[in-house]
Amino acid sequence: MTLKYAYFPGCVAQGACRELYMATHALTQALGIELVELKKAACCGSGTFKENSLLLEDTVNARNIALAESLNLPLLTHCSTCQGVIGQVDERLKAAHQSNPAYLEKINGLLQQEGCSPYKGSSEVKHLLWALVGDFGLESLQQKVTRKLEGLKCASFYGCYLLRSQKHLPYDDPYNPQSMENVFRAVGATPVDYRGRTQCCGWPLSSYATTQSFKMAGGHIQEAIAAGADCMVTPCPLCHLNLDSRQPEVEQVIGERLGLPVLHLPQLVGLAVGIAPQELGLDRHIVSTRPVLDKLGL
Structure with a gap:
């Protein structure tokens, strides 16, 4: 059906x-x-x-x-x-x-x-994540994979709204979620664990406490890099704005070059099921996604 x-x-x-x-x-x-x-x-x-x-x-x-x-x-x-x-x-x-x-x-x-x-x-x-995990199913997703993302180390960034806004969270634990990590495994990628994956990206502060917002985002990106991540993956476009679109400004605030690609969840899964990078909009990011594509031989 x-x-x-x-x-x-x-x-x-x-x-x-x-x-x-x-x-x-x-x-x-x-x-x-x-x-x-x-x-x-x-x-x-x-x-x-x-x-x-x-x-x-x-x-x-x-x-x-x-x-x-x-x-x-x-x-x-x-x-x-x-x-x-x-x-x-x-x-x-x-x-x-x-x-x-x-x-x-x-x-x-x-x-x-x-x-x-x-x-x-x-x-x-x-959310699309819940639909993939709960409705479509990880086994079915695995069967759709035509391009296993082997060797790609992915750091999830759940953010706060997805995990803790509702009293009843389907398919996951709000304090130790694994749904994105399970999706990574289903498409052949390797999950990377780090402290900031369930914390706020800083976006809600960005309009009135910009420096603090960028320090938060920078800290998360630094942790993911230190944990060996090739990219971050987020199910939230607002998180993506703070982590990708504003990463050059974040770098200026923390005084360190980062350069970590940040993918939207459907982009990562889309690569695994054989969709062309351009069709997924991977050429539209502020931080180049080329290192991810190079690692996958694309």
Whole structure:
């Protein structure tokens, strides 16, 4: 049976990290996964809406989930921040069915005023990582590999939203996750362990505490390099911005040359299933991915 999802691409993958949008489409097509893009979906708010209004965050994302529910499909995102925010809203509103029905009624009343479908709590919010591990399956993924990534040492960077925003984390342990490492093994790569893989990248601080943000990002990259990593791999485009796009600025702050490639998760998996590097947008990064491709003989 074909896996099918209501696809929530989020904002960053349609702008600053366009290569993630490209890689997700290329990978899902190669795996036979069908995506129905939610063209009318709104930005999840990246956790900022609730600073002024929890009702705003819940209403905006109830609408996003309702769009998926209207298709009778789970909502799929490839952004850890979107997963954390929308997943947390979904948990909160599903609990409200029993604990606070008046609040849920208020949200659905606001949606009705805008001509939107009501939130029912009938769908799931699922990151691409969870879909690969839990739905597609690691054994099936291994069977799709046409280019084993042997000898490539990968340092995962989960970030914080994916692991700790929701009360119930599927398929993994929020404090000692292994899902990305298991994906690495499935495609023939070698996982590299280091302390910072489950910590914040520093992106949320970058607009008002830039130096501290870049020191955080630089520390993580330094640890990964010291552990022998050929690249970092992240399931979050916001983490990617701080670790890749701003790596030259990070280098200036910490006073050290880094030069560590940072891949999006679907790019790494895409290479293993035989997708061309250019189709995955690997030529769009700030830090060159050429050392990774050279190591793989591409």
